[in-house]
Amino acid sequence: xxxxxxxxxxxxxxxxxxFAALFGLAMQVSNIPVFQTTxxxxxxxxxxxxxxxxxxxxxxxxxxRIGRVKSIELDPARYDAVVTITIEERFDRIPEDTxxxxxTSGLLGEQYIALDPxxxxxxxEPGDEIALTQSALVLERLIGRFLTSMGxxxx
Amino acid sequence: MTNxxxxxxxxxxxxxxxxxxxxxxxxxxxxxxxxxxRGEVTAIMGPSGTGKTTLLRLIGGQLQPDAGSVHVLGHDxxxxxxxxxxxxxxxxxxxxxxxxxxxxxxxxxxxxxxLREHTDLPEPLIRDLVLLKLEAVGLRxxxxxxxxxxxxxxxxxxxxxxxxxxxxxxxxxxxxxAGQDPISMGVLVSLIRRLNDxxxxxxxxxxxxxxxxxQIADRIFVISEGRVVESGSPRELADSNSAWVKQFMHALPDxxxxxxxxxxxxxDDLLGRR
Amino acid sequence: xxxxxxxxxEKTLNSLGxxxxxxxxxxxxxxxxxxxxxxxxxxxxxxxxxxxxxLLIIVVSGTFVGMVLALQGYNTLVNFGAEQSLGVxxxxxxxxELGPVVTALLFAGRAGSxxxxxxxxxxxxxxxxxxxxxxxxxxxxxxxxxxxxxxLSMPLLAAIFSFLGIMGxxxxxxxxxxxxxxxxxxxxQAAVDFREDVLNGVIKSLVFGFVASWxxxxxxxxxxxxxxxxxxxxxxxxxxxxxxxxxxxxxxxxVMFG
Numbered sequence: 001x002x003x004x005x006x007x008x009x010x011x012x013x014x015x016x017x018x019f020a021a022l023f024g025l026a027m028q029v030s031n032i033p034v035f036q037t038t039x040x041x042x043x044x045x046x047x048x049x050x051x052x053x054x055x056x057x058x059x060x061x062x063x064x065r066i067g068r069v070k071s072i073e074l075d076p077a078r079y080d081a082v083v084t085i086t087i088e089e090r091f092d093r094i095p096e097d098t099x100x101x102x103x104t105s106g107l108l109g110e111q112y113i114a115l116d117p118x119x120x121x122x123x124x125e126p127g128d129e130i131a132l133t134q135s136a137l138v139l140e141r142l143i144g145r146f147l148t149s150m151g152x153x154x155x
Numbered sequence: 156m157t158n159x160x161x162x163x164x165x166x167x168x169x170x171x172x173x174x175x176x177x178x179x180x181x182x183x184x185x186x187x188x189x190x191x192x193r194g195e196v197t198a199i200m201g202p203s204g205t206g207k208t209t210l211l212r213l214i215g216g217q218l219q220p221d222a223g224s225v226h227v228l229g230h231d232x233x234x235x236x237x238x239x240x241x242x243x244x245x246x247x248x249x250x251x252x253x254x255x256x257x258x259x260x261x262x263x264x265x266x267x268x269x270l271r272e273h274t275d276l277p278e279p280l281i282r283d284l285v286l287l288k289l290e291a292v293g294l295r296x297x298x299x300x301x302x303x304x305x306x307x308x309x310x311x312x313x314x315x316x317x318x319x320x321x322x323x324x325x326x327x328x329x330x331x332x333a334g335q336d337p338i339s340m341g342v343l344v345s346l347i348r349r350l351n352d353x354x355x356x357x358x359x360x361x362x363x364x365x366x367x368x369x370q371i372a373d374r375i376f377v378i379s380e381g382r383v384v385e386s387g388s389p390r391e392l393a394d395s396n397s398a399w400v401k402q403f404m405h406a407l408p409d410x411x412x413x414x415x416x417x418x419x420x421x422x423d424d425l426l427g428r429r
Numbered sequence: 430x431x432x433x434x435x436x437x438x439e440k441t442l443n444s445l446g447x448x449x450x451x452x453x454x455x456x457x458x459x460x461x462x463x464x465x466x467x468x469x470x471x472x473x474x475x476x477x478x479x480x481x482x483x484l485l486i487i488v489v490s491g492t493f494v495g496m497v498l499a500l501q502g503y504n505t506l507v508n509f510g511a512e513q514s515l516g517v518x519x520x521x522x523x524x525x526e527l528g529p530v531v532t533a534l535l536f537a538g539r540a541g542s543x544x545x546x547x548x549x550x551x552x553x554x555x556x557x558x559x560x561x562x563x564x565x566x567x568x569x570x571x572x573x574x575x576x577x578x579x580x581l582s583m584p585l586l587a588a589i590f591s592f593l594g595i596m597g598x599x600x601x602x603x604x605x606x607x608x609x610x611x612x613x614x615x616x617x618q619a620a621v622d623f624r625e626d627v628l629n630g631v632i633k634s635l636v637f638g639f640v641a642s643w644x645x646x647x648x649x650x651x652x653x654x655x656x657x658x659x660x661x662x663x664x665x666x667x668x669x670x671x672x673x674x675x676x677x678x679x680x681x682x683x684v685m686f687g
Contacts, residue, residue: 004470007477014481018585021592025627029520029595029617056619058612065611105513110616215562244564255559258550269563272570317563 040067040088041126045100045113050081051136053102053111059085061115066091069113085113087124096122099132111136168193168325168357169214174223176209183209185381186223191325196351196358198372200365202403205378207361208252211327214359215249216240228324245273247325248318252333254310256302262289262313263298269320288316292346308339312346319350326356332364340364344371365404369393377403451647454568458576458646461569465577471570475578479540479642480585486539487532487586488593494527495519495594499601503608512608516617519598524621524630525686528591530678533637536583537670541645544575545666548649549659557650572650576642583638584631591630629685636677641670 050072059067067087075082087094097118104111115130124130169191176184183206191197199207212218213225216232225232230243256265266285270276276284289295292312302310311331318326328347332340348371351358362368368375369389376386377400385392385400393404401407408414418424465472502518548571551557557567595617602608621627645666652662 007481008473010481011473011476014476014484014582015585017484018480018588021585021588022627022631024592025524025588025595026623028614029524029592029621029627054619056615058615065615068615105612110513110619217558217561241564241566244562247562249559249562251555251559251562253555255555257556258554269565272563272565314559321563 040086041092041124042070042084042086043124044127044129045083045085045133046075046078046129046131047081047083047102047133047135049135049138050083051102051111051138052104053083053113053136057110057112059087059113059115061091061094061117063114066115083113092123094124095120096124096128097132098124098130099134100130101134102136104137166193167191168228169359170224170226171210171214172224172226174210174213174225175221176206176213176218177221178209182381184220184223187378187381187383189376189383189386191357191359192374193357194351194355195373196348196360196371198360198362198368198375199378200362200368200375200403201378203363205380207363207378208329210378211249211329211359211361214327215244215247245321246323247327248321248323249327250311250315250318250329250331252330254302254307254314256305256310256314256317258302260302261298262294262300262302262305265302265313266317266320269317273321284320285316288320289313291319291350292316293342306339308335308342311335311339311343315343315346315350319354319356322354324357326351326358328358328360328362330362331360332362332367340367347371365406369404379403447651450651451643454572454647454650455643457568458572461566461573462577464569465574468574471574472578472581475574476582479544479575479578480582482543483536483539483582483586484589486535487590490531490535491528491590491593492597494531494590495523495597496601498522498527498594499598499606503602503606512606513612513616514620515598515602515606515608516595516613517620520595520617520621521626523591523594524626526678526682528587528594529630529633529637530674532583532587532590532634533641533674534671536579536586536638536641537645537667537674540579540582541641541666541670542663544579544642544645545649545652545663546659548572548575548646549652549654549662552650552652553654553656553659572646575646579642579645580635580638583641584634587630587634587637632685633678633681636681637674640673640677644670644673 053069053072055069055072057069058065059069067085070084070086073082073084074080094115095118097120099116099118101114101116102111103114118132167190169189171187171189174184174187174189175182187210189197189199189210199210201207209218213220214227214232216225216227216235219233228243228246230239232240232243235243256262257268260268263285266288267281270281270284274281286295286298289298292315294309294312294316297305297309297313302313305313326347331343331347335343344367347358347360350356360368360372369392372389374386375389375392377384377392379399385395385397387395392400395401395404498519499515502515503512506512506515506518548557551567551571557571560567560570599610599613602613603610648662648666648669652658
């Protein structure tokens with residue numbers, strides 16, 4: 001019977017490890033929004049165009065990650081994108097007139113939001129909105145514009 | 156059909172009538188009649204390759220006959236459904252030539268296997284029953300051994316204990332004496348007879364070991380070339396006039412059963428003619 | 430020429446016959462599966478033999494496959510300055526393809542062959558036949574628990590494989606290749622979708638587990654009861670399972686991600 005018990009314990013370990021691995025894959029590797037637990041405060045940004053920005057993309061300041069994109073929604077009244085970002089608690093002294101831009105890391109990398117600090121003594125509060133934003137550069141539009149200008153100069 | 160009469164006789168436990176069985180092109184049985192009476196030890200004898208084991212499998216319902224009937228304990232075996240067949244098999248035990256012990260289970264667990272599968276007995280009772288069965292075959296002391304540690308004769312005795320675990324009415328032995336040394340052969344011979352009488356079993360022994368079988372059998376059927384050549388008590392068979400039975404019972408090297416397997420003559424073979 | 434066609438026809442008929450018998454066999458075994466609720470011990474026993482005993486090879490292979498993927502992927506990605514995407518590359522290849530497929534192939538070699546050999550030997554030594562004469566249906570008692578345990582083990586093994594692969598890749602990336610660990614995880618988390626990638630991988634390995642255990646137990650029961658027959662059946666299990674897994678993987682991938 002002792003042998004049977006060892007077998008049972010091993011099977012228990014096996015099944016637990018299997019489910020732990022599945023759990024790990026779900027939590028650590030993929031993006032189940034329900035389980036996100038970035039501690040911090042939310043700030044809203046408005047963009048004309050977010051390009052390829054994704055939820056959970058990093059938010060940086062001076063190249064250092066200080067938060068993540070929480071959600072991206074369309075404002076049905078103004079036809080622009082409202083991006084909510086979560087900034088980590090410890091970065092609570094960000095000037096109110098900070099500006100935001102969407103950049104691409106490398107030529108083909110993912111897109112992220114870069115914050116450029118302003119100079120006032122007033123700091124961002126949870127729920128505030130950053131007014132100064134610069135939309136993503138959409139590659140096709142750039143190329144299109146470039147080609148048209150080329151065509152015009154050829155004439 | 157004539158077979159409806161026979162199984163009215165309550166003394167006949169197994170009734171095989173006009174049994175035909177083919178394996179591919181080869182005819183194994185061609186009209187075999189065997190009656191096995193309650194409480195007796197019946198031996199089925201014959202040279203190797205006459206399908207004695209096949210007969211046991213037909214009785215146990217593992218094979219389907221091509222023609223004829225097999226009645227066991229009042230059931231028409233070939234026509235039984237799967238469930239009914241399994242219910243019937245609980246009342247029979249079979250000792251395989253190889254023992255067929257489960258190699259991953261200990262001796263104790265092997266004997267306990269049918270009890271665990273078919274009953275809901277509490278563990279202490281199962282333990283007592285298993286020890287009693289092992290005691291009956293004289294191997295109570297070997298209960299913790301694994302089948303790989305047993306000698307051939309011991310393995311067969313464990314298998315015997317397992318076969319009688321559910322107290323069957325009919326025990327079938329497939330070549331119980333084959334490949335045994337004289338001592339374990341003697342042990343098995345007396346065990347089969349003793350168990351039969353003590354437990355009120357009916358036994359069928361398939362064997363080609365004439366001397367040992369004749370010691371314990373009440374009745375012997377001799378099968379050759381798909382037919383029952385002769386049947387009767389051991390004494391009757393020993394005095395038989397048939398040349399064939401004489402050759403078999405007295406182990407003569409040549410006779411009606413030729414020494415050579417049929418084939419082209421040696422001369423033709425050596426010269427490469429076909 | 431005629432003989433060639435005759436031979437070809439016979440081979441085809443033989444294969445179809447095997448498939449037919451295999452399906453019939455499978456149906457009989459599946460009927461026995463619900464009854465296992467009453468005998469969980471039988472399944473636990475087989476989970477041990479099939480799952481736990483395969484753990485070592487899965488753990489080792491998974492970790493190393495992940496580490497190698499990271500090294501190889503880095504060499505290519507670094508040319509485009511996209512080494513932050515290493516996590517994405519490793520996670521997607523493991524979750525969608527390598528996890529389920531390599532696990533199934535290792536399963537065929539480790540557990541499948543053992544299953545076939547065990548059942549084949551039980552048949553050769555008349556243990557199955559003996560069970561039948563004891564009024565115990567070997568398909569319910571021997572086959573069904575093995576089939577179920579194989580089916581359950583495969584996705585768990587594949588999950589462990591993928592998880593350890595990603596961990597291996599993480600260790601190599603962060604400590605040997607100097608990839609930023611934050612972007613390793615964040616890019617991965619941004620690109621990997623739970624339903625699309627993780628669940629589809631699990632579905633794949635459930636299918637593979639089912640097919641691999643079916644082939645293994647069927648080949649065991651169908652083996653010619655001689656030592657040569659059992660060894661041939663074991664080989665057939667590994668070959669057939671590998672082919673079936675690769676073929677099914679193509680079909681499943683086309684359906685899921687196509």
